Amino acid sequence: MIKELLGRHSPKFHGMKEVYRVIHQENPVTKAKLLERTNMTQTTVVRHLEELKQYGLIRIASYDESSGGRPPALYDIEPEAAFIIGIALSRAETTVTIADMSFQPVAEETFAMTENHTPAFTLSLLKQTITSLLKQHHIDNVDILGIGIGTVGPLDREEGVMYPDGFTAPGWEEVSIVAEMQEAFQMDVFLENGANTAALYESLRHRFGRESILYCISGWGLRCGVLANGTIMQSRKGDATSFGNMIIDASSGRTLSSFISYHHLAGETQRSMQIPETKTDKNDVMQYVLQELENRNPMVESIVLSSAYYYGVGLANMINVLHPEIVVLSSELIKLSPAYYEKVIQTAECFISQTDQQRPVFQRAEDNVNPTAVGACVLAFHSTFI
Structure with missing residues (x-):
């Protein structure tokens, strides 16, 4: 359902995306707050809220305290409406994380990088790992928002190519990792430095604030x-x-x-x-x-x-x-x-x-999650939704 929303570009769907983005960032949030944040009319916001509920993307989480009359509804995202794949690829190890739309990991697997982990072998292992995790957790490809990759540079984000050095295995001079993953899973793939995706993970603590x-x-x-x-x-x-x-x-x-x-x-x-x-x-x-x-x-x-x-x-x-x-x-x-x-x-x-x-x-840095991998999920969300 979420891919259908993202794939449309009419003003109506643009407004729905904006309402969803604000709910995702502010959750839970009242209709009054949505009106303030989006500058839309009440009629438009109400219509978008109803349509987002029909798509299964949001829900009424609870009701706020009433100052008299009917208590206002607090809207929240539906975490399992879609999932995001995050990859942290470094010289020492590689981690694949599948997170829900609230960026809570639902599956994760890590493998060490050795002298045998050439680009071809690593990419093959990545594809196998993702396919296996999706199957184990009964997640269909159509329910994946996209794939984010946090890795070592230098890299070309637009071309989706890595030019790293320092890997134990040979062959890491020029790796078209984005094209390989796009061809394998037929979805959007986004590439960024792992340190930057780790910083994006840190922004989760501040609910996508404007912090530096x-x-x-x-x-x-x-x-x-x-x-x-x-x-x-x-x-x-x-x-x-x-x-x-x-x-x-x-x-x-x-x-x-x-x-x-x-x-x-x-x-x-x-x-x-x-x-x-x-x-x-x-x-x-x-x-x-x-x-x-x-x-x-x-x-x-x-x-x-x-x-x-x-x-x-x-x-x-x-x-x-x-x-x-x-x-x-x-x-x-x-x-x-x-x-x-x-x-x-x-x-x-x-x-x-x-x-x-x-x-x-x-x-x-936190120890209980892989910040680069979860931050890569945040990257994919930012790149498709904001």
């Missing part, structure tokens, strides 16, 4: 997603790693990423503990770092906290330029080490200018 959000994902590199007044701030090349190229040490030309990446932490650990670089893989060293961090190894803690200082300096620079209201940090180090997180924030606060005018709210 900076979402930083650190690990082997640094990826940053930015929402400016609720809208993705897109880089021309579709690359979310540009903030990591910020120069932190002018004398050496070293960048922020070079001070905070897992490559740096693994290298510093090898040097401090005199581990021959030729005998140990960086991934193995980093696993050792994370393990010893949990064990409160003082030498490892010192290396990690030194890195946190530079992260805080770089973060302050971003905040001074972007003026975000909310800053979210995501990484294994953030999860494992409260001291690391606190050092990053404390350092950033020391270098933020005009603190009387801008005091962003700092947050850790």
Whole structure:
């Protein structure tokens, strides 16, 4: 039913979409609020509400308190009127999430990315995973609003092509992921940087407000997603790693990423503990770092906290330029080490200018969902409905 609504372009259906969009954003909402938000006449709003109910897209959730007379109805979306597929594709793992129209996940599956996960194999696995999840949960293709993909860049959003590097498997030079998924499922597919879709997920906490959000994902590199007044701030090349190229040490030309990446932490650990670089893989060293961090190894803690200082300096620079209201940090180090997180924030606060005018709210990323995948669902909704 929802695809029928989206596929029509008459003024009548445009008005229905607008009423539905406001209900989705404000839910639950009264008719009086809809009149205020849409600037439509009461007759028009009432007609759209009745038609949306007939389509099965909205429902009366409850009734508001009455100030005398009949209590006003509170309208809400019907969550299972349609579903959205979100894909989070990274160098380490890939997650497929199916969410309902309220962005609550109803199904999810994750698989690791290895040296065998070439583009062809990964795309085949994605198609199999989506088909299997839809079958398991008795969801038909006609009930899917679309597919959102949050992944690593660089990428071309218009052409739907990825140009990433750093994957363990070969072949990830130029991947037409959107065309492949469109051909397989015959539906709209939307491509964006994973850091940006994670920022879109964060906007759910604020019910699609006009907040400005900076979402930083650190690990082997640094990826940053930015929402400016609720809208993705897109880089021309579709690359979310540009903030990591910020120069932190002018004398050496070293960048922020070079001070905070897992490559740096693994290298510093090898040097401090005199581990021959030729005998140990960086991934193995980093696993050792994370393990010893949990064990409160003082030498490892010192290396990690030194890195946190530079992260805080770089973060302050971003905040001074972007003026975000909310800053979210995501990484294994953030999860494992409260001291690391606190050092990053404390350092950033020391270098933020005009603190009387801008005091962003700092947050850790949530653990109970995949923000990039659910944010990709939000991307698909935004791209088709707003």
